Amino acid sequence: MHVLVLNASYEPLQKVDLRHAIRMLVREVAVVEEAEEGRTIGTFPVPKVLRLVRYVAMRWRHGRRPPWSKRGVYLRDRGVCGYCGKRGHTIDHVVPQSRGGEDTWENTVLACGRCNNRKGDRTPQQAGLRLNVEPRVPRWDELVGH
Numbered sequence: 001m002h003v004l005v006l007n008a009s010y011e012p013l014q015k016v017d018l019r020h021a022i023r024m025l026v027r028e029v030a031v032v033e034e035a036e037e038g039r040t041i042g043t044f045p046v047p048k049v050l051r052l053v054r055y056v057a058m059r060w061r062h063g064r065r066p067p068w069s070k071r072g073v074y075l076r077d078r079g080v081c082g083y084c085g086k087r088g089h090t091i092d093h094v095v096p097q098s099r100g101g102e103d104t105w106e107n108t109v110l111a112c113g114r115c116n117n118r119k120g121d122r123t124p125q126q127a128g129l130r131l132n133v134e135p136r137v138p139r140w141d142e143l144v145g146h
C-alpha cells in the first residue's frame with residue numbers, strides 16, 4: 001500500500017510505503033491530508049495522502065534523476081504505445097538489449113504487443129516503425145500513479 005506525499009503547496013511529490021509514511025507522521029514532518037476511513041495504526045489514522053509541513057523546494061529534486069522503472073515508463077508514456085498510439089502494455093527497448101540497449105529512460109518506450117512483436121530485435125528504422133514520442137527522463141510528478 002502506498003501513500004501519496006504532497007508538498008506543503010499541495011503539489012504531488014512522490015509515493016512512499018506505509019511504514020515510511022508513519023515515520024513521517026511520528027517525526028511530525030507531515031500531516032494527514034486524507035485517511036482510510038475507520039482504520040488506524042497505533043494512534044494514527046491510516047493515511048492515503050500526506051502533506052509535508054514545510055515546503056520542499058523543487059530545486060533539490062531537479063538534480064536527481066528518477067530511477068528507471070517499467071512502471072515509470074508506463075506512467076511517462078501515459079499507457080500509450082510510442083509507435084501507433086494504441087494502448088500499450090510492454091516495454092520496448094529502442095536500441096534492443098541484444099545490441100547493447102539499456103534500461104534507461106532515453107532507450108525505452110511503451111509499446112503495444114503488436115508493435116513490439118513487429119519490431120522484435122531491431123531498431124525502429126530497421127523494422128519500418130516510426131517512433132512518435134521522444135524517450136526522455138520524466139518529471140517526478142509524472143511518476144505519481146493514479
Ligand SMILES: [Zn+2]
Pocket residue numbers: 081082083084085086111112113114115116
Ligand atoms: Zn503499437
